[in-house]
Amino acid sequence: MAKSKTDYRQSGCPIAFTLDIIGDRWSLLIIRDMVFLGKRYFGEFLESSEKIASNILADRLKRLDEQEIISKKDNPHNKKQAIYSLTDKGIGLLPMILELILWGAKHDPKTAAPKEFIRKLKKDRDALLIEIVSNLKKTSDLYESKKVK
Amino acid sequence: MAKSKTDYRQSGCPIAFTLDIIGDRWSLLIIRDMVFLGKRYFGEFLESSEKIASNILADRLKRLDEQEIISKKDNPHNKKQAIYSLTDKGIGLLPMILELILWGAKHDPKTAAPKEFIRKLKKDRDALLIEIVSNLKKTSDLYESKKVK
DNA sequence: CCAAATAAATTGCATAATGCAAGTATTTTT
DNA sequence: AAAAATACTTGCATTATGCAATTTATTTGG
Numbered sequence: 001m002a003k004s005k006t007d008y009r010q011s012g013c014p015i016a017f018t019l020d021i022i023g024d025r026w027s028l029l030i031i032r033d034m035v036f037l038g039k040r041y042f043g044e045f046l047e048s049s050e051k052i053a054s055n056i057l058a059d060r061l062k063r064l065d066e067q068e069i070i071s072k073k074d075n076p077h078n079k080k081q082a083i084y085s086l087t088d089k090g091i092g093l094l095p096m097i098l099e100l101i102l103w104g105a106k107h108d109p110k111t112a113a114p115k116e117f118i119r120k121l122k123k124d125r126d127a128l129l130i131e132i133v134s135n136l137k138k139t140s141d142l143y144e145s146k147k148v149k
Numbered sequence: 150m151a152k153s154k155t156d157y158r159q160s161g162c163p164i165a166f167t168l169d170i171i172g173d174r175w176s177l178l179i180i181r182d183m184v185f186l187g188k189r190y191f192g193e194f195l196e197s198s199e200k201i202a203s204n205i206l207a208d209r210l211k212r213l214d215e216q217e218i219i220s221k222k223d224n225p226h227n228k229k230q231a232i233y234s235l236t237d238k239g240i241g242l243l244p245m246i247l248e249l250i251l252w253g254a255k256h257d258p259k260t261a262a263p264k265e266f267i268r269k270l271k272k273d274r275d276a277l278l279i280e281i282v283s284n285l286k287k288t289s290d291l292y293e294s295k296k297v298k
Numbered sequence: 299c300c301a302a303a304t305a306a307a308t309t310g311c312a313t314a315a316t317g318c319a320a321g322t323a324t325t326t327t328t
Numbered sequence: 329a330a331a332a333a334t335a336c337t338t339g340c341a342t343t344a345t346g347c348a349a350t351t352t353a354t355t356t357g358g
Binding site: 016024032105111 | 159160161162163164165166167168172173174177178181197198199238241242244245246248249250251252253254255256257259260261262
Binding site: 042043058 | 333334335336337338
């Protein structure tokens with residue numbers, strides 16, 4: 001995708017800056033799938049219940065890679081299947097995502113958020129954060145390999 | 150605006166739910182202006198440095214009002230100038246916004262976020278939150294009046 | 299009281315983003 | 329070698345956004 005006119009509003013505002021990078025309908029859902037469902041392949045992201053289109057998915061993965069929020073690597077066991085994983089910059093979005101979850105779970109009468117997870121999140125956000133991050137790092141190490149291109 | 154097809158993805162995911170409501174380029178900036186700059190009038194929002202178009206602003210104010218994130222009231226002193234203010238549901242977005250600020254300030258080399266604010270935010274997020282909210286409630290009480298329509 | 303100014307939209311039109319279905323290229327499996 | 333799998337890409341329709349000008353209602357100044 002060409003650099004859009006609306007990117008980089010350049011106001012200096014940190015909120016506007018963040019929104020310019022992940023403030024669209026899909027980016028955080030891709031990251032959600034990585035964090036909470038352990039997804040790593042193009043095809044896995046396609047299967048999410050929100051049904052992202054493959055061209056949009058390809059575009060978002062490219063943008064997130066360019067922003068170094070995710071990283072695209074070769075799969076040593078399968079040449080046609082790249083592995084996407086979160087960078088530290090991407091993992092840094094987790095506190096924000098947890099707040100999205102809290103707000104959404106509170107205001108959506110039909111929320112499917114697990115009660116136990118919400119309880120834990122309310123009770124000790126920081127502990128839960130550490131738990132999720134350490135899990136993430138553990139599993140991602142299993143798939144270390146060379147960066148694509 | 151007519152209800153768009155992409156609204157309400159209905160996956161039950163609290164992240165998707167939240168994104169469907171405030172996951173666009175402008176909604177959180179309007180809320181930012183209310184929280185941090187005390188803006189209350191249509192014309193004030195138009196002046197933000199990101200330059201929102203008046204039709205988009207009107208649309209977003211309407212949606213946020215429908216979602217009960219903001220509330221539109223008569224100005225007792227000026228009939229042509231409605232007053233927009235945050236509801237408790239809107240104020241509940243603040244923790245998320247603070248995380249956007251932290252992430253943006255960290256990753257934008259040209260950030261204009263005040264250092265002192267960021268320092269405070271890192272050191273004691275909850276205290277800062279309480280401080281901002283109590284300030285908000287104080288000033289909004291000055292402008293209490295009847296709901297429009 | 300009337301004309302000018304102000305405020306909040308609304309409208310028409312151009313551009314950009316998204317969504318969908320189908321197709322292509324490459325790699326792996328049989 | 330053929331079939332299946334995987335990751336895209338393409339073409340086209342629909343929807344959202346952006347911009348300038350206009351409209352409606354209210355308020356202000358003479």
